[in-house]
Amino acid sequence: MNYIASDLKVVGTRPIRPDGVDKVTGRALFAADTRAAGMLWGKIKRSPHAHARILSIDTSKAMALPGVKAVVTAEDFPDIASEEAFVGEGPMNFRDLALNVMARGKALYEGHAVAAVAATTQAIADQALDLIDVKYEVLPFVIDVEAAMAPDAPILHDDLFTAGVTPVPTKPSNIAKVVTFKKGDAEAGFKDADVIIEGRYTTQPVHQAYIEPHACLATYSPDGQINIHASSQGHFMIRAYTAKLLGLELSDIRVNPAEIGGGFGGKTLIYLEPVAVALSKKAGRSVKMQMTREEVFRGSGPTSGATIEVKLGAKKDGTIVAAKQVLKYQAGAFPGSPIGPGCMCGFAMYDLPNVDVVGYDVVSNRPKVAAYRAPGAPITSFAVESAMDELALKLGIDALTLREKNAAKNGTKTHYGPTHQNIGFTAVLDAVKSHAHWKTPVKEGQGRGLAVGFWFNIGGESTATVHVNEDGSVTAATGSPDIGGSRASIGMMVAEVLGVPAERVRTVVADTASIGFTHLTGGSRVTFATGMAATQAAEKVVDDLKRRAAATWEIPVDAVEWKDGKAYPAGSNAGAFEPLDLAALALKAARTGGPIAAEVAVNAQGAGAGFGAHIADVSVDKETGHVTIERYTAIQDVGKAIHPSYVEGQIQGGAAQGIGWALNEEYIYNAKGQMENAGFLDYRVPVASDVPMIEAVLVEVPNPRHPFGARGVGEVPIVPPMAAIANAIRSATGLRMVDLPMSPPKVRAAIDAAG
C-alpha cells in the first residue's frame, strides 16, 4: 500500500524514541560495556613503520609472561584467496581485508596490525605487546597520492596491476584502477564555450571520528560455535567477514548487535572480530577488545584525501556546455577508494550535454580508507561547487541563478548512465530562493556561500518482523543497527499501519540468529528499505487481524475494515458487531489461528536520490586566519520526514561534520610516514563553541517507491558544506581557497600572499 496521500496520525510527529531512556540514563549497552565470565583482554601490536617487510615475529617472551593466554599472528589465520566482497559499503576484497586485519609478510602503514595478545588484564596485555619481537626490513614509503602515482614510486603490492586501461599493464603500479565516464563530446563543447573556468583542488583524509572506538567481545566454544557482541553498522556484515576471514560457516557465528556509538560509514568493515575469535579459540576463553582513540586514528579507515582538477565551459547566459574532471583519490594501503561515486556525484546535480570524467584509485602507505557519509561525494563536490562559484563570478551571474539554469530535473540523463526520476532538486533551489537567510543581505564584514550536493541513496535487502503480543502490544524487530533513531522511525511506520500510538510499538534490533538477512546500516537505506519491510509486515498483520475478526463474527473477510487499531464491520450490511481492538484479537489468538506475527523480507528498489543546498555566512579574522561560521542553513529534499526531529538531526550533524572537514580536520604525517595528530586534541573535530545553530529546512517531495514517500537523508548533508564555506570565504575576502582544510594558518597565508 501507499500512504503518501493519506491522513497520517503517527508518521510526521515527534514521539520520544523507544531506546531513548536507556541512552539518557547510561543503561544502553555498547560493545565495550559487555563482559563475560573469565574474560580476557585482547590487544593488537601495530607496525611503527609506514612500509616494512616483516622478517620474523618472536612471541616466546610474550607467551612466557604470567597472565598471557594467547598470542596470534598472520600464521594463525587462513591465507585466503583474492575474492570480491559485496557485504560492506563500497568495494572490498576479502583477501585485502584479511591482510588489513593482520599483516602478512609486509606492514603497509604505520598502525598496521602485526600480532595480537590476550591476557588476564589490560596492563598485562600491554606489557606483552612490548615483549613481542618483530624484526622489520624498513622499505621506502609513499604517502601523497600524486607521489604514489609517479613511475618511480615505491610499490606497495607486487601483484597490483592497474585495471581499466589498455593494453593490460605488465608492471605493477600503485594505481589500482582508472575509471572514465563520458557523455557527449567535451572537447567540442569547450570550443563552443564563451567562458572557461579551470581549477585544481586538494583535500586531506578526514576520519569519521565516531566517539565510540571499535570494540567487541568474542567467545569461541569447543563445539566450534562462536558468539560475538560488537558495535557495527551491520552485524550480518561482521558475520560474513569474520566467517570468510576464518574459513567458517555463517551458521557457526552468532553476532549480537551492541548499541553503536556512531559510525558514519567507518563501521561498515571489520578490524577486531576475527582477531578476537582467533585469540578466544587459542585461549579457550572469551576475549574482549577495544581500540584506543590513537588506534582508531592510526589503524582504522579515514576517507580519502584527493587531488581534483575541474574545467567548466559556459555560454554568456550561464548555460554550461562542457564539464571535465580528473580525480585522484587515496585508497590507503589497499585498493577501494570511493572513486566511483566521486566520478559520478560531482556533476550529478546538473543537466550537462558534454562531460568527461577520469578517476584514479591510488594506494599509498596510509590506513585503508573506509566509507564516510556519502563516500566520495563531498570531495568531488568541494571542487565542482567551488568552480561553479568561480564561473558565476566570471559570468556576473548570481550563484543560485547559475545553478537553477543548469539544474538536473526529472528526465535528465546523467553522465554516468541513469536518468533522474522523481527528484526534488528544483524544489530545493526554490526553497533556497524563498528562504529568509538567502533573502537577508549579507552583514557588513561577512561573506556568503552557496553550494549544492547529491547522493544516490540505496535500498537493498532487509528483513522485519511484527508481532502482536498476547496482550495486544506490538513488537517490531529488524536486522538494522540503529545508528541515530531508526528504531523510532520504523516503529512509527508500523504504528501508523496498525492504527496505534507510536508508544504501543517497541522496536528492537535482532541478532543474526533471530532475524533474516539484512544488509548493513549505510547508504541512507534503513528508513527506506527496512522501513518498507516493516511496513509490509505490519500490513500482513492487519490482513491477518481482519481475517480473525471475520472468523469471530462469521462474516466474509472483505466485510471487515481496519481503522484506528480496531476491526469494524464494513458498513451496516456486514452486521452489527462491537469493534475488536488488538488486545481483544490477541486474547482470541489461540482460537483464531495461533500467534499473530508476520515476517517480510525485501530487496528494496527505487531509493530516491537526495539533493541538498547549504547557505553559509562566515567572517574571517584577518589577523589569525580563523573563520567563524556566523549563520548556517541546510535545505534538503527528504521525501517524507518520518520523525522530523531525527531527520533534522541527520542534516545538522552532517553539516557540522562538513564544517570540521572544511576548517580543521586533516591527517598530518611526519617525514617517517607516521601520523602526528592521532588524538582528539590535535585532530580537532568541531566542538559546541565552534558552530552556530544549524537551521535544517525539510523539503518534502515524496519518493513514490516508498510507502510513506521517504528518501534517505543521512548522507546528502555532508556534501555541500566544504564548498559553501569556501565560497563564503571567497565572498568575504576575495580569496579562493583550494586546499582543505581551510585552517587558520592556510587562510592567513592566503591573506598574506594576496598582500
Added chain:
Amino acid sequence: MAKSYVSATINGEQTEFLCETQQTLLDVLRDVIGLTGSKEGCASGDCGACSVIVDGRLVCSCLVLGVEAEGKTITTIEGIAQGDHLHPIQQKFLEHAALQCGFCTPGLIVATKALLDENPNPTETEARYWLAGNLCRCTGYDKVIRAVMDVAAEMRGETVG
C-alpha cells in the same frame, strides 16, 4: 601488584573497592564497579564521554586515578535520575531529540548538570563554551544546546513557549 582499598560515595551510596594504582577512576567505574554509563572515547580528557562530578566539580574520570576517589563524593550518569524519575535534563534531551547514537549523551548530561548547578541561567554562548569539552559527532550540537537552554529555563521556573 598490591591493590589499594578505596572508599567513596558514589551516586549517594557508600562504596568500597580495590584498585590498582594505575587504574583510572573511569576504569574503576566501568570495570571494577560495573557502572558502564560513563564511556571511554579517548582516555586523554579530550572527548568528555566519561564526565563525572567529583565533590561538585566536573571532571573527566579518565584523568582521575581510582585511588584519588578516596573520601570523595562522586556523581555519574547512573546517579542523575531519582529512582524511576528522569532528571529534567534527561527528559529535555529526549524531548528535543538531542541524541542520536547516544554514546556521548551520558557525558553531556553530567556536564549539563554541572553547568546548571553552577550557573542556572547560562547564555547560549556560555552553554556552548561549557560543553566544548564534550564531543558529539552526530548532532552538530544544535538540539543539544536547545535542550540545555530549555531545561535551564524550566528549572528556573520559567514557562517556555
